[in-house]
Amino acid sequence: MAFLEWGEDARRLVAERPVFDAHADSLQRALDLGHDLGARGPGHLDLERGRQGGLGALVFVSWVDPKFIDAGPHGARDRTRGLLGEFHRLIERHPEAVGFAGNGVAADSLRRSGRVAGIPGIEGGHSIEESLDELEWFFERGVRVMTLVWNNHLSWIRSCQPGAGSHVPEGLSEFGRSVVRRMNRLGMVVDLSHAGERSFYDTLEVATAPVIASHSGCKAICDHQRNLTDDQLRALARQGGVVGIVFCMPFLSRAAGAEDQRLRETPGYKALADPNSTLEFLRQSDYLQLHAAPLEADVVVDHICHAVEVAGIDHVGLGSDYDGIQRTPRGLEGAECYGTLAELLLRRGFSVQDVRKVLGLNMQRVFAAATGPGTRAATQGLVSLSTPPFVSA
Numbered sequence: 001m002a003f004l005e006w007g008e009d010a011r012r013l014v015a016e017r018p019v020f021d022a023h024a025d026s027l028q029r030a031l032d033l034g035h036d037l038g039a040r041g042p043g044h045l046d047l048e049r050g051r052q053g054g055l056g057a058l059v060f061v062s063w064v065d066p067k068f069i070d071a072g073p074h075g076a077r078d079r080t081r082g083l084l085g086e087f088h089r090l091i092e093r094h095p096e097a098v099g100f101a102g103n104g105v106a107a108d109s110l111r112r113s114g115r116v117a118g119i120p121g122i123e124g125g126h127s128i129e130e131s132l133d134e135l136e137w138f139f140e141r142g143v144r145v146m147t148l149v150w151n152n153h154l155s156w157i158r159s160c161q162p163g164a165g166s167h168v169p170e171g172l173s174e175f176g177r178s179v180v181r182r183m184n185r186l187g188m189v190v191d192l193s194h195a196g197e198r199s200f201y202d203t204l205e206v207a208t209a210p211v212i213a214s215h216s217g218c219k220a221i222c223d224h225q226r227n228l229t230d231d232q233l234r235a236l237a238r239q240g241g242v243v244g245i246v247f248c249m250p251f252l253s254r255a256a257g258a259e260d261q262r263l264r265e266t267p268g269y270k271a272l273a274d275p276n277s278t279l280e281f282l283r284q285s286d287y288l289q290l291h292a293a294p295l296e297a298d299v300v301v302d303h304i305c306h307a308v309e310v311a312g313i314d315h316v317g318l319g320s321d322y323d324g325i326q327r328t329p330r331g332l333e334g335a336e337c338y339g340t341l342a343e344l345l346l347r348r349g350f351s352v353q354d355v356r357k358v359l360g361l362n363m364q365r366v367f368a369a370a371t372g373p374g375t376r377a378a379t380q381g382l383v384s385l386s387t388p389p390f391v392s393a
């Protein structure tokens with residue numbers, strides 16, 4: 001239940017199901033906890049709550065817990081395959097509620113038919129193991145968005161985190177450039193959230209289709225390495241790209257990040273440790289949501305407004321990171337709440353059409369451009385994974 005009433009305009013907007021959320025991690029709840037994302041459940045996002053909140057398209061991200069990366073050869077790749085398998089199962093189980101959107105045309109028609117346009121994504125190029133063949137394997141099985149790098153540095157791209165070793169390039173290596181070029185040819189959206197600054201600019205230089213930063217905030221408002229500088233926002237806009245403003249506390253407000261950190265040190269939080277890291281994450285997230293001093297949804301709108309001022313109204317969207325963040329601002333507790341943003345943006349003087357752009361039209365435009373005519377995504381069907389349970393090759 002939203003903390004503030006949505007007015008008539010916001011309710012009408014939500015009924016159009018305009019939301020294109022560029023980043024959510026819900027697949028790991030399906031894989032590790034057996035949650036059916038087609039039914040109302042715990043966590044932040046499922047299709048029922050999404051319907052209530054006006055969700056029309058969603059990037060279902062395969063995020064790889066570091067423990068799988070550290071597990072040795074193929075750790076990240078196999079985990080990604082397992083998570084992608086959950087996406088395939090979801091669309092098989094709930095064809096009335098969600099479908100595979102392999103390109104912008106499919107996404108648009110799914111949304112118009114009342115279903116969620118489901119777009120598989122990969123968070124971190126570790127999953128392709130320095131192989132363009134692996135990249136194609138994932139593409140054929142539906143992946144249309146890849147965050148080039150997560151917080152771990154790769155041999156071909158540096159992330160935004162400190163501590164890169166000498167084997168890590170300053171930005172994007174020659175192989176990294178070939179990844180971006182291949183993604184553009186295939187019709188996969190290049191995602192630069194988590195990328196280091198030099199990697200960010202190197203990628204803009206080589207990309208031939210608009211790129212996104214799927215889940216980031218504005219550094220001018222909150223100085224966090226995961227956020228974008230004003231120069232980055234302007235460069236993204238010049239290239240035709242879009243930033244998806246994230247709902248993650250430490251990126252939105254330093255005080256909120258410190259509050260989370262304080263609570264993580266408490267016995268109550270620590271007592272929720274569990275060998276199942278996804279269950280632990282869910283329980284500890286609920287704990288933070290309950291005990292932390294709340295942060296109002298207005299802070300997300302502050303980041304949106306700043307990004308709009310700097311990059312322009314056509315270059316700002318949403319990337320909630322639902323089920324990948326521990327707690328949410330008040331009023332954005334889950335996928336039923338996107339309308340809160342519509343209401344707050346309208347109150348700040350945005351026109352209905354400008355709110356539509358931020359909620360989804362801008363992301364849809366980039367997705368359509370990157371997967372459009374001339375790319376393989378325009379014609380490629382979905383190659384099925386092995387029947388469940390997924391067995392990795």
Ligand SMILES: [Zn+2]
Nearest residue numbers: 123193194215
């Ligand atoms: Zn992320």
